[in-house]
Amino acid sequence: MAEREHEHVRVAVIGSGFGGLGAAVRLRRQGITDFVVLERAGSVGGTWRDNSYPGCACDVPSHLYSFSFAPNPEWPRNFSGQPHIRAYLERVTDTFGLRPHIRFNSEVRSLRWNGEELHWEVETASGALTADVVVSATGPLSDPKVPDIPGLASFPGKVFHSARWDHDYDLRGKRIAMIGTGASAIQIVPSVQPAVDRLTLFQRTPAWVLPRADRKISGLERWLHAKVPATRAARRGLLWGIRELQVSAFTKRPNELGLIEGLAKGHMKRAVKDPALRAKLTPDYRIGCKRILLSNTYYPALTQPNVDVVASGLREVRGNVLVASDGTETEADAIVFGTGFHVTDMPIAHRVTGANGTTLAEEWKDGMEALRGTTAAGFPNFLTIIGPNTGLGNSSMILMIESQLNYLVDFMRQLDVLGGKIALNARPSAVHAWTRGVQKRMERTVWNTGGCDSWYLDSSGRNTTAWPGTTAEFRKVTRQVDLAEYEVLRVPAARGGERSGQIAKAVA
């Protein structure tokens, strides 16, 4: 008889970003209070806590990039900055009474499925517990990816990743090397350029950049949004609707995006007068293939005399000299990596051991796959928020998160309805059928046909991150858990029901 030494909870949620906090709110609303939120850091916010680099903001309008159940009439700008988004998540935590559930400094070290007891054994930095259900909301943009550059260890200056910004380091008057031209880098460049002595941008692939229609949201608008909630809903609805209409161009007719390329080229031409620099900054792939970036200040910053653009990746570091793939040598005092995150190789997957004794990372070695973006075969009662093929190219991830939370809530309801000690394990056939359908639709999307390599694609070139449809479609397919897609697992000894009551009692 197994002694219950550990604390046991109904649900363990991993992470306290948008996904984890959203899950906590929905669980409470469902009447489930026996749950914990395990957070590796000392405060909530996830990606919006970790990314505090200068100029950090969301490139989805704030009124859409927020929970439907926690509207915020006070958003200060169309595209609010990181401090405001982080404060919003802190406020959600307080408003919905989530603090008692959160365990800070409790990084999850391992998760192991116990097939006898039908629960997860969770080892955290602050102790062990068991949980019937695990909701993994670790987020795709949480673990920084730093390329393995020869000689980097011997670099005498400062090195950090955009998501681990060292605010104690004073950049003023320094020679800074910025590696990467993704969404973070294009926000960092214009923010630090005026202060630094020299800024060298290492660009492996240029990005398409569109103007950002950012402005302050006026006091009148904010007052109206607070007094007349319908105006806020209308604003959100409009922002959502526009983006829904754009989806088919990304997923079905990438050539339509050619029109947008014209806009992006015009945007560049207005700011960059030097044809040689323009040539360097013009991408050779279809817009949308990599994430479309929004900025009004990126191109102007690149034309400043203290900025160099090296149209090549960083090959190696020799002392304080950075050598690009094209041979260019640059001296620098600090290197900032804007090189993104472990997206297609979800880091938590290495720590999760399922019913077959294999880790999720091993199961996913040929690419991530999960039923309705949420459950993987062989990992019973384990749901991933922002799982495989749930990412978006043009709209708010909060919409996708909330769809997955609907699925989570129905999952919990089905467990209750079925009753007793049971678990739901996605059938491999259902997972494969789902993945086949998604990959079939993926074939003609801009991410797969646009002629670029991006963080949507895994090492074998398969797109395991993007959702090839509208957010409304995803909402529809995650409304309910279909038990036909799941195997119902029961405690082995209790299978005989009353007839083997003796045995059942002995292990209970």
Add this chain to the structure above:
Amino acid sequence: MAPTPMTRGRYAPPAPRRRLTATSADGSRLHVEIHGTDEPGAPAVVLSHGWTCSTAFWAPVVRDLAADHKVVLYDQRGHGRTPAVGPRGYTTTALADDLVAVLGAALEPGERAVLAGHSMGGMTMMASSERPEFRERAAAVLLCSTGCANLSAESLVIPMRSPGGRRIAHQIVLGSRAPLGPVTALAKRILKYATMGPAATPEQVEACARIVHACPAGVRSRWGKVLAGLELTGGAARLDVPTAIVAGTADRLTPIVQSRRLASVLPDFLGLTELPGAGHMTPIEEPDAVIGRIRELVRDHLRSGGTTTTDLKETAR
């Protein structure tokens, strides 16, 4: 005047060997029929009919099984010869109470049986799964064309794309008190569309229509509302008896997805027989398939001597 069942052919209900009355937990009296052989030791089969049907629904199955089985039939409350009850008497708990009462009245002490339920009769089995009286008696169960939850959103009788719209439309249809009127050609066409497959013969449609039109509109509405709000997934998950399923692939009322879901949930599942092109009324549309499956269950789980089967299985586990 309510229509009467068929009087000739395979679908005409045979005369029972015995009639008796079972008294349910709330005092309701249920009409029970015993057919077939009175030879001692003959295997017993208990049949539970579905929404708007009656004992007559099982006619082709009884005609076959009666040769070498003891066959027990009963009318669910409000149907056939069992009187209707007050408005609060229509619940899945009442379905279980009634079945348990019938088992107690019609079977000998300690006698076990193969139980088959069609549609709401199948739901009766799920609702009864945790009753000790049911567990003592049930050697095996056959579920025909049934489901455990979410019928109003998943039924395909009203062809609407939106699940929300379908849910509301089906709730209205299921709960409707509109009289069905006499059995006319139009009424039969509607009934065939909603409940039977394209291959159903005119005789089969006629037999179903006569049975369904005999159900009082009030009773139909009361039970329809129970079906619209059904949640018996838990009951199915605890139906700890060897259970087989038979369902038609063209079933609009309880679509085949419902059977596939049951297949996932049932703890001791023997298999799903999908009948291509058949609709919801499988015991009338495909009586031979249903009879064949019942005979198999009797052979494998009842005839080989009741408790020994269980013992063997337990060792195997």
